[in-house]
Amino acid sequence: MSTKRTVGMYASFDRSGTTTRASHYCAGCGHGILHKLVTEALVELGLQDRTIIVNPIGCAVFGYYYWDVGNIGAAHGRAPAVATALNRTLPGAVVIAYQGDGDLAAIGLNCALQAANRGERMVTFMVNNCTYGMTGGQMSPTSLIGQRTTTSPLGRAAATEGYPLHVSELIDRLRAPVYIARCSVADTPRILQTRKIVRQALEIQRDGKGYAFVEVLSPCPTVAGTDPLQAARFVATEMEQEFPLGIFRDVSGAAVPSTPAPAMSLTELFAGCHERDLPAPRPDPSVTEHRLIFAGSGGQGILSLGLCVVNAGAMAHRFTTWYPTYGPEQRGGAVSCSLVIGGQPVGAPTVEHPDVLVCMTAPMLKQFLPLVKPGGMVFCDSLIVESDTPLRHDVRIIAVPATELAAAAGFARGANGAILAAMFYTNATGLPEQVFADARDLSFRRKPDLIELNRKVFASGLAWCRENLKG
Ligand code: SF4
Known part of the structure; x- marks a missing residue:
């Protein structure tokens, strides 16, 4: 048949x-x-x-x-x-x-x-x-x-x-x-x-x-x-x-043909999440794309740290996206954000296997460490590395005594500044020094009294890196 x-x-x-x-x-x-x-x-x-x-x-x-x-x-x-x-x-x-x-x-x-x-x-x-x-x-x-x-x-x-x-x-x-x-x-x-x-x-x-x-x-x-x-x-x-x-x-007889509203590129869409008035990105195929995850708990400033780094990328004319994920709780719940910083328009803003992981809680370190690409870098507060934290010998783990350094600098809540310093010192994102400094100050523009304290934490973080890391 x-x-x-x-x-x-x-x-x-x-x-x-x-x-x-x-x-x-x-x-x-x-x-x-x-x-x-x-x-x-x-x-x-x-x-x-x-x-x-x-x-x-x-x-x-x-x-x-x-x-x-x-x-x-x-x-x-x-x-x-x-x-x-x-x-x-x-x-x-x-x-x-x-x-x-x-x-x-x-x-x-x-x-x-x-x-x-x-x-x-x-x-x-x-x-x-x-x-x-x-x-x-x-x-x-x-x-x-x-x-x-x-x-x-x-x-x-x-x-x-x-x-x-x-x-x-x-x-x-x-x-x-x-x-x-x-x-x-x-x-x-x-x-x-x-x-x-x-x-x-x-x-x-x-x-x-x-x-x-x-x-x-x-x-x-x-x-x-x-x-x-x-x-x-x-x-x-x-x-x-x-x-x-x-x-x-x-009403199709009277309807006028229209062109659909143009789609925003991902870069435009997610650029809305970070600072306005930053320079426009410039295509540069020679720039390596960096894919990063920042993870911690609500209230630690982990999303702000991600924003600071993505703003630094934008200041260096990179294409950037910043994509946050929140737990159901407002404070204290798990939060993370994916960042992409590169020389070409970003294809996907979510990051599954980061080149760089920044972690500020022990559970998030255990969750995300296995996902880091071999050869990648991990930055965390040394306080959160526990005896049962899984080890990775194929990634570089930089455990900075960030809370301790921040407290010694008179800004106990500013541990992120020391992590930022370590990221800069190890050239984890390939961004120049000046944009890091400018982005760091920009993140505290609504709290100008904290700018100087944050600079001090950053400087302590850099000093610690010079003493303890090979660069
Ligand atoms: S709707 Fe589904 S279940 Fe119902 S007759 Fe069609 S294929 Fe079968």
């Missing part, structure tokens, strides 16, 4: 090491029908090479086996965020967020509403089958009153589980969307109507006219425990009664 290839889909589906022409969808599932309508429209409109589909978590998670377009996967409910990034960075692209009701209307509702409210140039297809299909039929936000699911075995009750969520109507309260429609794939007349709606939503994307939302009522015979015909009947009767079909909004 031969099966005809749907235009716009791959010639074969190479799933889990098997080549097949069968999709993973159950017989009678609406996903396959919608896939076909979307791909046919993309081909007819000549959009295949411009299109990127963001695949969801849910039954459509393997959409990328079928769509012969650009594909990307998103975390649960986050397809609109990924689609937003694509929209902003690839101005000519047609961007589709393909989601189910569990993915979009529960964990992803805020993400979906915000993208709609911003009027991102994308279309969201929400397949609404009133259940979580992939995970075995739990109640979803759109499950009907009285509908039995694995998590509402007595039937959904408004008093305890609330009412079915009407996503199209919610989005219709927002000003930015250009097109909002609800359609169905329950039978042939409805599929033909859905074909038109899908096509129109994609035309809007082709013309760059803004945000479109298409909700598609779809059967899920497997979870319903019925045959495909009964499942389709459920969609056409009970689901439609709760979720009437129709075009809620179509």
